[in-house]
Amino acid sequence: MKSKILSIFNNYMRKIEKNTGSVYFGNDSWKTLQQTIDKQGASSVAILVDNNTKTHCLPLFEANITFKKKPYIIEMQAGETHKNIHSCLSIWEKLSQKGFDRSALLINLGGGVVTDLGGFIASTYMRGITCINIPTSLLAMVDAAVGGKNGIDLGALKNQIGIIRDPLAVVVDTMFLQTMPEKQITSGLAEMLKHGLIYSNKYWEQLENFDVTNISETESLVWESIVIKNEVVTEDQQETGRRKTLNFGHTLGHAIESYCLENSDMPTLLHGEAIAIGMILALHISVKQEGFSKETFNIATQRLLEVCGKVSFSKEAISEIIKLLKHDKKNVSGKVLFVLLSDIGKPLINKTVDEKLILKSFEVINAL
């Protein structure tokens, strides 16, 4: 399997070049990364990994990139529960103790937790040092590592602290996916499905029938998702308009993820699983409020259920989740604002929704 993938994709690169946040994709992108690092001439380099990416991803990185001075490896604990200020404090202190100055470089090698937290560390340490994202999970490749959003959770509240600041570059090599647990790959699929739903029926149809665990098949679709995300964030980096469409499914999805993080009687949901549930709920609301086709809802829901599995919510859970909506970052003057769809590829932003309809959409999901 490994050698087959190598022979298909050897010496291969696609790229999106910009002043900041350029994306290099394919195993030939390592050469460009080497040139970027050499040209940057950082005073010192740190590589942020978590305990899984240290084992599974650092060797591939080290086989491709060399440094004049040995980089400093910083390891954090894997998982959303560590995307917090305590991890930041420990990393800021390590950088400071090792004498990292403003010309230092931080390389974030990991999934969305590492690229979100590492991007935030780089944005704040000494008022900002350069960072490079090397996403190693599917979700981080197609979404988290691109677009410059970074940050940490505040207690259970998702991504409440953070800023938007591009990394110098993003380097994507799907070889990393070979060690990803299947459940995590499926979680990444949720954000790809989101790109299809908000952007184009053509891409959605391509996603409908493909096997996400077949990495060689996934390659071209990963690139397609990166291109979509890049187009949207380049047009509206500060999220005043079009970028909000990328939050489709996230209003309720984030609240559900936060609720499950805080309640030990609930299953621990991966980010993509929570977003898939959020998208089913938002699609149901779209059917009732925006004329989204019921037939398309049924088809899309079946696909999304393959990501999140069957879930149900008690009355108490639903009421707590609705309370959590007041912390959503898209809210304006206390109003909860949703992204809805009138059709696939036709997103509507800043939509308010009656609470009764939100409750009804949970009834629908409980009955699936």
Ligand SMILES: NC(=O)c1ccc[n+]([C@@H]2O[C@H](COP(=O)([O-])OP(=O)(O)OC[C@H]3O[C@@H](n4cnc5c(N)ncnc54)[C@H](O)[C@@H]3O)[C@@H](O)[C@H]2O)c1
């Ligand atoms: N900044 C953004 O625009 C944006 C967009 C979407 C999601 N996010 C954030 O991304 C996070 C979710 O990202 P995620 O799903 O990558 O989570 P994650 O970083 O927790 O990675 C998932 C798991 O896979 C492991 N892993 C990663 N790469 C691996 C590899 N190649 N081999 C083996 N194991 C590997 C990690 O150690 C972790 O245990 C959430 O915090 C979410 O809020 C951010």
